[in-house]
Amino acid sequence: MVAENPYADQTTTNTSTPWLAGGPAVDVDLDGLREYARLMRSQQADIGSRAAYLGPLSEMPGQAWNGDVLGEADAVRAQLTANAGELNIYLSKLGESLSNVGNAAQTIADSYRSGDALSAAKLSDVLFAFGDKSVRRPAGLPEGVGTTYLEAQMATGAAPPPADSPLWQQGPVTPVSAYQTMQLATGPNGERREIMTFTAPGGAVTTTTTVYDRTGATVSTSTTRVSSRVDGPVQTTTQETLGPDGKTASTTETRTTTQGDRVVEETTETVDSTGRTTHLTTEKLDPVTRETTTTTYEPGKSGLLEETNEVQTGTRTSGADAPHYVNG
Structure with missing residues (x-):
């Protein structure tokens, strides 16, 4: 059942347009519109800077109920995280709305800067300023004005940046469910990047990154799955990279061995889809001398692993005795 509008008469008056036709001419204050546009952009920047301080709202629920928790606690955690995500989106x-209003005000000011504002002001000019392509272009609008940002970027024909490029404008991480989140990012030319992360309770973390061009067509898709296990002093972390067909393209396994609170050995090995090792790095710490030896191996011409680099750091040396002088 739809609730009745208690202000039906006022709504009808405010949303009907015939009153625009018979009224007095509209006085367009060009200087005021330009200042208004500047203030709108300033407010947009202010909101963006203040929104950065809201990060703890998304982080605190996960910190308060960390790991495997009761179903009720998980529901509260998911709801609070979702609320924080919705606030960031809002x-x-x-x-974005303030910027659009400011740009529209600037467009109207540009439309009338060389004409008679009192006689030329029309509602269609305002609609055009807000991007309505069904109305005619204002006669006084300069030729270089009127193309939307997205239209200008689509005309350049630039390729989307790589998925890990810093050119992406990161959006907030939005919870989709208790175990799944989504993050959207926009590229410099209207492209879109979508990162979906699924965290299984006590299991692997699967991340799928998809890049779309400015027309919405898929450019690339990559999926990684990270899992870890602990066997005594050895922790093994496995990262699988999956291709578009869902098959494993490469696997990187890192084995870390500890003694107490000290890491004494770490090995990282990358293998391709055929099981062939393409890169191997070992890092060993001598607990006595505190010397760390890092060795890198890669396949040689024969296809077998060959040592390509070795670096030794942190060797402990015994200091020389201080000079001893005898009076004489």
Whole structure:
């Protein structure tokens, strides 16, 4: 059942447009519109800077209920995290709206800067300023103005940046479920990157990264699955990279051995889809001399692993005795 509008008469008056046709001419304050546009952009920047301080709202629920918890606690954690994500999205859209209003005000000011604002002001010009392509372009608008940002970027034909490029504008991490999150990012030319992360309770973390071009077509898709296990003093972390067909393209396994609170050996090995080792790095610490030896192996011409580099650091040396002088 739809609730009745208690202000039906006022809504009808405010949303009907015939009153625009018979009223007095609209006085467009060009200087005021330009200042208004500047203030809108300033408010957008202010919202963006203040939103950065809301990070703890997304982090605290996970810190308060960490790991495997009761179902009720997990539900509260998911709800609080989702609320924080929605607040971030709201602030982002609010800043975007302020920018749109400011750009529209600037467009209207540009439309009338060389004409008679009192006689030329029309509602269609305002609609055009807000991106409505169904109305005619204002006669006084300069030729270099009127193309939207997205239209200008789509005309360049630039390729999307790599998935790990710093050019992506990161969006907030939004919970999809208790174990799944999504993060969207926008590229410099209207592209879109989508990162879906699924964390199984006590299990692997699967991350799928998809890059779309400005038309919405898929450019690339990659999936990684990270899992770990502990066998006594050895912790093994395995990262699998899956291809578009879902098959394993490469696997990187890191084995870390500890003695007490000290790491004494770490081995990282990468193998391809056929099981062939393509890279191997070992790092060993001598507990007596505190010398660390890092050795790198890669396949040689014969296909067998060959040592390509070795670095030794942190060797403990005994200091020389201080000079001894005899009076004489």
